[in-house]
Amino acid sequence: MSxxxxxxxxxxxxxxxxxxxxxxxxxxxxxxxxxxxARLTKYLGELESKGFLERIADEREVKFxxxxxxxxxxxxxxxxxxLAEAFGIEL
Amino acid sequence: MRxxxxxxxPSWGTYVLPLLLLLDxxxxxxxxxxxxFLYRALATSKVKLFAFFFSGFAVLAAGEVxxxxxxxxxxxxxxxxxxxxxxTHVAGVVAQISETVAFLFIAAGYTLEIGERxxxxxxxxxxxxxxxxxxxxxxxLLNTVLxxxxxxxxVNVYISSRKRVAALPxxxxxxxxxxxxxxxxxxxxxxxxxxxxSKVLYFLGLIxxxxxAVEVSRA
Numbered sequence: 372m373s374x375x376x377x378x379x380x381x382x383x384x385x386x387x388x389x390x391x392x393x394x395x396x397x398x399x400x401x402x403x404x405x406x407x408x409a410r411l412t413k414y415l416g417e418l419e420s421k422g423f424l425e426r427i428a429d430e431r432e433v434k435f436x437x438x439x440x441x442x443x444x445x446x447x448x449x450x451x452x453x454l455a456e457a458f459g460i461e462l
Numbered sequence: 463m464r465x466x467x468x469x470x471x472p473s474w475g476t477y478v479l480p481l482l483l484l485l486d487x488x489x490x491x492x493x494x495x496x497x498x499f500l501y502r503a504l505a506t507s508k509v510k511l512f513a514f515f516f517s518g519f520a521v522l523a524a525g526e527v528x529x530x531x532x533x534x535x536x537x538x539x540x541x542x543x544x545x546x547x548x549x550t551h552v553a554g555v556v557a558q559i560s561e562t563v564a565f566l567f568i569a570a571g572y573t574l575e576i577g578e579r580x581x582x583x584x585x586x587x588x589x590x591x592x593x594x595x596x597x598x599x600x601x602x603l604l605n606t607v608l609x610x611x612x613x614x615x616x617v618n619v620y621i622s623s624r625k626r627v628a629a630l631p632x633x634x635x636x637x638x639x640x641x642x643x644x645x646x647x648x649x650x651x652x653x654x655x656x657x658x659x660s661k662v663l664y665f666l667g668l669i670x671x672x673x674x675a676v677e678v679s680r681a
Contacts, residue, residue: 449681459619
């Protein structure tokens with residue numbers, strides 16, 4: 372495993388955390404995806420604008436949910452991960 | 463033309479060509495499926511190493527297509543005797559050269575992965591070969607060296623990850639290596655059984671790649 376994660380893997384890690392929780396708030400994603408607050412908010416904004424995540428806001432907190440497009444990306448990433456493992460390619 | 467100096471192709475009647483064609487169809491479908499997933503992985507991840515493996519398997523698939531076309535021509539034209547001999551030699555040489563190019567791509571992929579320089583110094587070997595028999599033997603030897611190198615790297619990948627999915631390329635390339643060695647022995651000894659075993663092993667290697675493609679599609 373390389374010391375630095377690629378952007379692709381970071382995006383997949385964020386989506387996986389949110390998908391495993393169903394709905395996840397920023398603190399949970401921050402903890403599980405192992406990112407700084409500044410980087411995470413930047414990624415969350417990007418994922419939201421690309422339609423991979425949707426924001427669910429109420430009076431108390433902001434939560435995120437993986438969209439169908441996000442689920443499709445995760446499925447694609449799993450395939451890429453399998454191929455990368457098969458041929459020893461670092462993602 | 464010195465095709466008559468080439469090792470003799472199998473001489474077991476007309477059923478052999480359709481059988482070889484059938485094996486090629488299965489092999490081609492395995493390669494195309496793997497190419498499809500590698501292309502998607504390349505397009506999504508933009509990781510250049512996927513391009514080497516994609517190119518390698520795409521060239522292997524192109525070689526299979528060329529071989530299929532020649533075999534189909536041989537079958538449909540009802541060619542017999544010397545014409546079949548000639549056509550199967552053409553098919554063999556075309557496929558052999560495409561395999562060399564393909565294995566060069568794959569070997570380069572593994573080489574860049576482990577951070578070493580590509581060892582393409584063996585290429586000049588081909589530049590001084592004029593007749594097909596020499597090309598056939600040169601590519602056979604080169605393919606064996608390349609496959610041995612690929613197998614070592616694929617086994618290393620498996621040893622470091624211990625994942626089932628990483629074992630599949632190692633098995634596939636090992637079977638192809640064994641097939642290549644058997645092919646050379648079969649031509650050297652003019653042993654038809656050895657030739658069949660070589661084809662079957664190559665086919666099994668491609669089937670292993672098909673299993674990999676199926677596992678990826680299930681992920």
